[in-house]
Amino acid sequence: MSEPSNLKHIDRAQLAGLVEALAGAGTAVIAPALRHDARGTVGYRTVTTMADVVLDKRPDNALKSFFLPPTEPLLHYERQGKDVTLTPVDPSIGPRVVLGALPCDAAGLPIVDRVMDWDYRDEPWFGRRDATTVIALACDKADSACFCTGVGLAPDGASGSDLLLVPAGDGFLVEVYSDKGQALVDLHPAFFGEPRDQEQAQAFRAGLGAALSHADGLDPAAARAWIEGHFIDPAWPALALSCHGCGACAMVCPTCHCFDIVDEQEGVAKGTRRRNQDYCQYGLFTLHGAGHNPRGDQGARIRQRVSHKFAIYPDRFDAILCTGCGRCSRACAAGIDMFEVVERLAGLQADIDEETPTGGDL
Amino acid sequence: MNLYHPHLMRVTERIDETVDTVTLRLAFQDPAVAEAFEFRAGQFAEYSVFGEGECTFCIASAPTRLPLIECSFKKVGKVTTALSRLEVGDTMGFRGPYGNHFPVDAWKGRSLVFIAGGIGLAPVRCVIDNCLDRRDEFGDVTIVYGARSVSDLVYKGELEAWAARADVRLVKTVDPGGETQDWDGQVGFVPTVLGDAAPTSDNAVAIVCGPPIMIKFTLPVLDKLGFSQDQVYTTLENRMKCGLGKCGRCNIGRVYVCKDGPVFTAAQVAELPADM
Numbered sequence: 001m002s003e004p005s006n007l008k009h010i011d012r013a014q015l016a017g018l019v020e021a022l023a024g025a026g027t028a029v030i031a032p033a034l035r036h037d038a039r040g041t042v043g044y045r046t047v048t049t050m051a052d053v054v055l056d057k058r059p060d061n062a063l064k065s066f067f068l069p070p071t072e073p074l075l076h077y078e079r080q081g082k083d084v085t086l087t088p089v090d091p092s093i094g095p096r097v098v099l100g101a102l103p104c105d106a107a108g109l110p111i112v113d114r115v116m117d118w119d120y121r122d123e124p125w126f127g128r129r130d131a132t133t134v135i136a137l138a139c140d141k142a143d144s145a146c147f148c149t150g151v152g153l154a155p156d157g158a159s160g161s162d163l164l165l166v167p168a169g170d171g172f173l174v175e176v177y178s179d180k181g182q183a184l185v186d187l188h189p190a191f192f193g194e195p196r197d198q199e200q201a202q203a204f205r206a207g208l209g210a211a212l213s214h215a216d217g218l219d220p221a222a223a224r225a226w227i228e229g230h231f232i233d234p235a236w237p238a239l240a241l242s243c244h245g246c247g248a249c250a251m252v253c254p255t256c257h258c259f260d261i262v263d264e265q266e267g268v269a270k271g272t273r274r275r276n277q278d279y280c281q282y283g284l285f286t287l288h289g290a291g292h293n294p295r296g297d298q299g300a301r302i303r304q305r306v307s308h309k310f311a312i313y314p315d316r317f318d319a320i321l322c323t324g325c326g327r328c329s330r331a332c333a334a335g336i337d338m339f340e341v342v343e344r345l346a347g348l349q350a351d352i353d354e355e356t357p358t359g360g361d362l
Numbered sequence: 363m364n365l366y367h368p369h370l371m372r373v374t375e376r377i378d379e380t381v382d383t384v385t386l387r388l389a390f391q392d393p394a395v396a397e398a399f400e401f402r403a404g405q406f407a408e409y410s411v412f413g414e415g416e417c418t419f420c421i422a423s424a425p426t427r428l429p430l431i432e433c434s435f436k437k438v439g440k441v442t443t444a445l446s447r448l449e450v451g452d453t454m455g456f457r458g459p460y461g462n463h464f465p466v467d468a469w470k471g472r473s474l475v476f477i478a479g480g481i482g483l484a485p486v487r488c489v490i491d492n493c494l495d496r497r498d499e500f501g502d503v504t505i506v507y508g509a510r511s512v513s514d515l516v517y518k519g520e521l522e523a524w525a526a527r528a529d530v531r532l533v534k535t536v537d538p539g540g541e542t543q544d545w546d547g548q549v550g551f552v553p554t555v556l557g558d559a560a561p562t563s564d565n566a567v568a569i570v571c572g573p574p575i576m577i578k579f580t581l582p583v584l585d586k587l588g589f590s591q592d593q594v595y596t597t598l599e600n601r602m603k604c605g606l607g608k609c610g611r612c613n614i615g616r617v618y619v620c621k622d623g624p625v626f627t628a629a630q631v632a633e634l635p636a637d638m
Contacts, residue, residue, distance in 0.1 A: 074366045077412040084370060084412050084453040088363045119621070120606040123364040231615060231635035258610030261366065261603045263415045271413050275366065278609070286601050286611050289417075289439030294600060294614070304613075312616045 002158065004175035006182060007195035011171030014191040015099075016050035021188055022097055023048040030066055031099040032059040044098070044105075055100045058141045062254045062327065063098065063105035064112065067128045071276045074124070074261065078270045091123060093131040097184065101136040104148045104325035106160035108254030109134070114317040115257065124275070133180050136161035137172070138204065142211035145326030147339045150218030153323055155208040167204050169197030215339065219346040220310055220320055226349035227311040235348065237299035239306075239341065242334040245298050247279030249328035249336070250305065255321045258285075280304050306341060365606065368410055368455030369395050371431070373448050379516040383481055384446045385422065385434040388456065400459075401425050403466055403492040404485060404597055404625045407458025408605050409433055409445065417441035418602040420624070421459060422484040424491035434484040434516065460605040461624050464489050464569065464595060466496075473501035475561045477580055479552050479572025480509050483516055485597045485624075486571045490524070497529060504531045504561040508552040508576075511540030533559045553579040556587075563588035570596045570628075581628060591629035598624050598631070 010018070022029050033052040035041045042054045043061040076087040098106075109129065116122040138156035142148075148155060158164045162181030165172035173195055176182050185192050250256040260278040265271040278285060281301050287293045295301050313321035322338070329337040375387035390396035401421055410416040417439075423432040437446040448454060466489065474493055478486040493500055505524055509515045515534070524532045535548035535555040548555050552572065561568075568589050570580055577596065584594055600612035600619045612619040615635040626634075 074364060079412060079453075082372075082451045082453060084455075086367065086370065088367060091364065115608055118607045120365050120608075122606075122608060257608070259603065260609070261416055263410075263413050265413050273366070273410075273412075278603075278611075280610060288601055289442060290436075307615070308610070308613075312613065315616050 002177065004158070004164070004177055006176035006185070007198075008174035008176065008185055008192040009168065009171060009195050009197070010165070010174050010192055011169075014193070015171065018188055018191040019047065019050045019053065019099065021191070026094060028094060028096040029099055030063075030096060032057065044101075053100060055137060056141070058102065058143075059105075060252065060327070060330070062108075062252050062256075063101055064108060064254050064257065065277070066096075066098070066132070067109065067112075067125055068257055068259065068275075068277060071274050072124060074273045074275050076270070076272050077263075080269070091127050093127050096128075096132040098132060098134045100165075101134055101161065102139050102141075102325065103136045103155060103157045103159070103161065103164070104139070104146075104153060104323040105254045106134050106136040107148075107153050107157060107323045108325075109160040111160075111255050111313075111317075111319045111321060111323070112257050114319060115313075118317075133162045133184050134160060135163040135165060135181075135184075138164060138166040138208065140167075140204070140208055140211070142208070143326065143330075144214065145329040145337065145339065146212060146324060147215035147218055147326065147342075148324035149209070149212045150215035150339065150342070151220055151320045151322055151324045155212065156205045166201040168201035173198060173201040215324065218339070218343060219350075220322075220342055222346035222349040222353075223342045224311045224314055226345045226352070227307050228315075229352075230348075231303070235345070236303040237297070239336070240298035240302045243281070243298050243302055243336060244334055245281050245283065245301065246333065247281040248331040248333070249338075250279040250281060251277070252327040252331045254323055254325055254327070255309070256280075256305075280308070306345070310342060310345075366457070366604070368408070368416075368457045371454055371456045373450055373452045373454065376448065376450060379434060379518075380514050382437045382446075383434065383516055384437070385432055385516075386445065386448060386454075388431045388433065388454070389429065390431075390456075391453070396429055399428065399431075402459070402463030403489045404461070404463040405459035406461050406599075406605065406620075406624055407433070407456055408460070408602075409435075409441075410455035410457075411441060411444040411448065412453075412455060414444035415441045416455070416457070416603070417445065418599065418605060420485040420488060420597065422488055424488050424495060426492050426495035434481065434487075436481045457605065461620055462622070464492075464597075464625050466492055469493075469567055470499045471501065471565070473562065473564070473566035474503050475566055475568040476503075476505045476507075477552060477556055477568060477570045477572070477584075478505075478507050479576040480514060481516060482572035482576070483507055486569055487517055487520060489569055491520075494524075494527075494530070501565065502531065502561070503529065504533070504559065506533045506535070506552060506556045506559055506561075508535040508537070508548075508550075508555060508572075509540070510537045512536055512542045512545050514540070531559075531561075551579070552576050553583045556580060557583045560587060563590075563593065566593065568594045570594060584628075591632060592627055594628035596626060596628065596631060598626060 309321040371388040603609040607621040
C-alpha cells in the first residue's frame with residue numbers, strides 16, 4: 001500500500017462544516033445517506049448537510065453509478081427534412097466530492113479506468129473522474145459476504161481514494177494520497193487540524209482484519225487458472241441453475257461497466273442518443289439481429305461475468321475486476337455468493353494441482 | 363463532443379442488391395472529415411439512423427476507392443430495417459473505422475483465393491477491390507462466390523466486372539434448386555465448388571467469409587487443398603455497441619472481436635473458445 005503524503009485530523013463538527021462549506025460553494029457532495037423510505041436503507045446520494053450522512057452503515061448501491069450513470073446523454077439530434085443537426089452534450093461537470101466512500105467502492109474506480117482508457121479515452125467517464133475528489137472511510141462494516149482482502153485489497157486501503165479517513169479520537173485521522181486530496185485540504189484549511197490520536201487510528205486499523213478472516217485464504221489466481229482451462233465445464237450450467245438472470249449482481253457491482261447505446265425519441269423530429277448501463281446477465285445482451293446468440297443460456301452468461309472478473313480482465317488489464325465488496329452476493333435473490341464461487345473454482349483448480357504432481361515422471 | 367459522437371454522412375446512392383439486402387453509397391457531409399478519412403480493408407464502423415440506433419458492419423468498399431464509401435447490409439432488425447428505408451439525400455451517422463484489418467501488404471507476391479457466401483461477400487469484396495486496384499502486386503486471383511439462389515447474389519455489377527477480367531478467375535455458384543434457366547454459373551454448395559475449382563495453395567492465402575455452416579465445411583476443403591490455418595483469413599462479427607472495447611459484449615473469452623479483430627486467421631479462430 002502506498003504511504004500517505006500528508007496527515008491531518010478532522011473532528012466530527014469540522015466534517016459537518018466541510019460538507020456545508022462544499023455544498024454551499026456549489027460542490028456536489030455524494031455520501032452514504034438515509035433514503036427517504038420507511039425501511040431506513042442507506043445508499044450513496046447527493047447531500048447538502050451532514051445530518052443526512054450515515055457513516056456507520058454500508059451503502060447498498062454502487063459508487064460507479066456516479067461515474068457511469070444508469071443513463072446519460074451522449075448527444076442530441078434533430079431532423080429537418082433530409083438533414084440532421086447534432087448537438088454535443090456539455091461535457092463540463094462541476095466539482096464533486098464523495099465523502100465516506102467504502103474503500104472497496106473507491107478501489108473499483110482505478111480498476112475500471114483501465115478499460116475506459118484502452119486505446120480510446122472515454123471522455124464522459126474521465127470527465128467525472130477528474131471532477132471528483134474521493135474521500136474514503138476505513139471500513140469496519142465487513143460481513144460474511146465481504147472478501148476485499150481475498151482480492152488483494154484492504155478495508156483500510158486507499159486505492160482510488162484521494163483522502164482516507166480513519167476513526168481517531170473525536171473524529172478522523174486524514175491521510176492524503178493525491179494532489180487532488182491535498183488541494184481539497186488546502187482549499188478548506190479551517191476544517192483540518194494537525195494529526196492527533198494516531199495510536200487510536202492504528203488500533204482501529206489493527207482490529208479490521210478479524211471480520212474478514214474467512215477471506216484470508218482465497219486464491220483468485222487459482223480460480224483464474226481453472227477458468228482459463230475450463231471454458232466448457234458442467235460447473236457453469238450448475239452454477240446457473242439457481243440464477244434468475246435478473247442482473248442485480250451487475251447493477252450493484254462497483255466494477256461492472258457494460259453499457260448499451262440507444263436513441264430515445266423526444267417527439268417526432270428530435271431525440272437523444274443515450275448510454276445506458278447494461279448487464280451481461282440478460283439474454284438479449286448478446287442476441288444477434290438474425291437470431292443467433294453466442295451466450296444463449298444462463299450458464300454462458302454467468303461464465304462471462306465470472307470469467308470477465310477473474311480471468312479476462314486480469315489477463316488484459318492486470319487487475320481483478322472485483323473488489324470483494326460482496327454487494328452482488330447480498331443482492332442476489334437466488335443466494336449466489338461470489339466469495340463461494342471463487343472459493344469453489346479455486347478449489348477445483350487445487351484438486352487438479354494435487355492430481356498432477358510437479359517434478360518427477362508423469 | 364465525445365468518442366461516441368458520429369460523423370454525419372449523406373446517402374448518395376442506394377442499390378437494392380436483393381429483396382432484403384441493400385448497399386448504401388455514402389459521403390461525409392463535412393469536407394474536412396472526408397479529406398482526412400482513411401481506413402484499411404476489413405475495418406468496420408458503427409452506422410446509425412437517428413432515432414433508431416447504431417449498427418455494426420464492415421466498410422464494404424475498398425480503401426483504394428476513397429472517397430467512395432459503401433456499406434451493405436441485410437435487413438434483419440430495427441436499425442438495418444431503418445437503414446434500408448433511407449433514400450438518396452438522407453442523413454445518417456458513422457463512427458469509425460474500428461478494428462484491425464486484412465494484412466494486404468504482407469500478401470504481396472502471393473496468390474489470392476477469395477471465398478464468400480451470401481452477404482459474406484461484403485467484407486470480402488472490400489479486399490477483392492483493394493487487391494485488384496493493386497493487381498500487379500499479387501499472383502493468381504480466384505474468387506469463389508455462392509448464394510442460395512440467383513436472386514440472392516449480391517454485387518451483381520461487380521460479379522460481371524470480375525468475370526470480364528482476364529486476370530481474375532471467377533467461380534460463381536448457387537445452391538441446388540436456386541438456379542434459373544439462364545444461369546451461367548455452377549450449381550452446388552460453396553465447399554464442393556471450391557474443391558472442384560481446386561486453386562493452388564502454393565504461396566497463396568485464402569480469405570473466407572459467409573454463414574457459419576459454409577465456413578465449417580469450407581475449412582476442411584482448404585485443408586485438403588494444402589492451405590495451412592495460417593494461410594486462411596476470415597472476419598468475425600458479434601453484436602457490438604461501442605466498437606471500442608468498452609461495452610462488454612463482443613468478446614469471445616479473452617478475445618475482443620472489436621479490438622483484436624474482426625480479422626482473424628483460421629489458426630486464431632481454432633484457438634477461440636466455443637462461444638460463437
